[in-house]
């Protein structure tokens with residue numbers, strides 16, 4: 190199956206003399222450079238004059254049908270995101286809001302999470318610079334549902350976990366954006382305001398009579414830590430609900446590995462180290478273990494550099510050896526064109542991935 194994928198590439202990655210393996214486009218889909226053409230000084234100068242910081246690569250991939258699976262489809266994510274924005278704004282304004290549309294979306298996510306057969310949690314793809322509270326909430330909910338599924342939770346529990354995870358940062362809607370997005374250190378007063386968001390969320394949700402208590406625990410407890418060092422109630426291990434422990438792990442992981450206005454995403458391996466370092470001490474050990482055991486450092490569609498210098502596209506994940514997925518490379522067909530060949534890195538021991546050129550998880554989707 191041929192699939193066209195668009196990936197943003199920072200202009201500073203383009204080097205003079207490089208033969209481009211993909212057609213490069215601008216934001217309006219106008220071709221800047223055709224596949225096979227060479228990057229010249231004049232070309233880079235032209236981009237600089239247009240003040241362009243990124244270009245769009247049109248990647249044509251030959252992928253197996255079953256390899257094209259996403260964690261949760263983009264359609265469901267986008268629909269959930271708009272539903273979540275409406276519901277959360279309504280709740281934050283103290284209005285009585287019907288939760289049914291959002292519950293339906295949790296059901297749709299759940300269907301996809303449950304149907305996912307591979308024992309991997311693909312890194313969640315949906316990232317936008319704006320409104321990161323909403324995309325963060327959605328990503329955390331998807332990760333939490335995968336963890337819940339691998340912990341063996343039943344459908345009803347998963348539905349409540351999903352809704353609780355979507356609402357975990359509801360209280361942040363009441364925090365002034367200048368504090369939330371402040372790039373420099375926060376003052377004591379600003380920290381105090383931030384640390385109130387779990388209680389704010391609980392109060393807002395208490396007005397919704399139809400809501401199960403279990404759903405409310407998650408926003409209230411997701412910053413509590415097993416050793417009592419969390420906030421706002423400094424609960425100890427025995428008082429923190431399993432759903433809140435799951436969301437705590439998903440929340441920390443998502444926050445560390447995603448782009449923020451004031452910092453770069455942390456590499457997956459480092460974030461895993463951080464989680465493991467806190468397991469059994471601040472974070473629930475079983476939850477961390479289940480998460481890490483199913484985490485995939487790559488996702489189908491990621492563009493990587495191999496140790497022999499070639500660029501490749503991750504075509505299939507390997508649940509047993511997650512750092513050795515199958516990759517697709519382009520090789521000359523002897524007639525002036527190219528064919529795509531798949532290499533199983535678990536079998537090809539001399540080849541490794543040495544660089545991540547474009548992680549799908551880090552690609553910003555147009556908002």
Ligand SMILES: [Fe+2]
Pocket residue numbers: 357358386411412
């Ligand atoms: Fe939070």
